[in-house]
Amino acid sequence: MISISTPSLKQTIYHALHECRLGTLKLIEGINRETLCAQPHPDFSPVGWHLGHIAFTEAYWLLEECAGYQPLYPEYRQLFTADGLPKNRRVQLPSLEFILEYLSLVRIQVIKYLETAPIETQERLWRFIIQHESQHGETIAIVLQLYRFEVQNSDFSLFYDVPMLSVSEVEIPAGELTMGNKAIDAMDNERRLHSCYLDQYWIDTYPVTCGQYRQFIEAGGYHKAKWWSNDGWEWLKHNHNQQPLYWTDNPSLDNHPVCGVSWYEAEAYCNFVGKRLPTEAEWEKAASWDSKAGKKRTYPWGEEPPTPENCNCNSLGKNITNQPLTTPVDRYSSGVSAAGVYDLLGNVWEWTSSNFMGYEGFEFYPYRGYSETYFDNQHKVLRGGSWTTRPWAMRCSFRNWYYPHVREIFAGFRCARSNN
């Protein structure tokens, strides 16, 4: 009999670092200097900054803090640290060659250090670093999309009609769920595991689709104050938006989730259909709670990590343009949750009604500025992950957060309601 030994924790971390990096580098294949340094939107730093910041963060935590090495390129510390410079001053960057060299120099030393590192006591930090790079990878994809979209939208000549998916909802009976995550790879804001009681509610089986959202646009949704909150209407008056940011108005995409809406637009659409956004607890219960087993699942479908069979993530779900982008919300029947809800992980992040706050007993990790700085009652929680989120950075308990005006991220939403 052949015995296959399970990989050691060091081997697992080594491979995870490598796979994460391959994805980061794939994002920037063939990038030119202009794209590297450009800042297409004031809320987002240039691609080149994200790359340097990935290298800096890995070097700071693993080489300086753990291994005790001297800083590499201390002259770039202020540029590449998280709170060194305002975003609009991050456009003066070293060459692409230098940045790639920096990434690989750090990585070579990190792999060398891994050989002797006390990994059993450092696992949480290494897993943080991998997820940190992954999250910046998604932001790089956003910054690149802000360019690519223009081109793609005008090239989009293929049109065909698809049968419109009708709205359906799932009833979630009143009761407890176990919320949060205590696994070694859980971020600080996912902890601690705690029990949470929710009244009965209904949640949509699918995220809101482009076809459904078009009805809001055509009903004058962007012109009638009655569906908007005061803050939402103020936001709209200053921005003059008439449609989601990543809107193509191509009927072939009618069953794709709407993508590129601010929290205010999501809120207005919910009002239009007489529903509301789910709270993050409601979202998490619909995604993770297996009421029959009386326990939570890590992923909607169970414990196996995301694959191209159960959700659209990792830039692998091809749409009709053959670009990795959104996919129809009913495509992944094997990704359904115990409650019967579709498309919870991947495709688009989903806005919830909740403000980003620490759970009871919150302790920051590895630094205050990762989550705690944003517990300011200004940021809204998003759940689920997008078509470009890396599989090890998405799970039912994962929390993302942005200001409610942000629409550049790959975000949509689904509706919920409390009673008939």
Ligand code: AVJ
């Ligand atoms: C959780 C995506 C909002 O990019 O600002 C990266 C993740 N934090 N480095 C961000 C993060 C520190 C964060 N988001």
Ligand code: FE
């Ligand atoms: Fe960061």
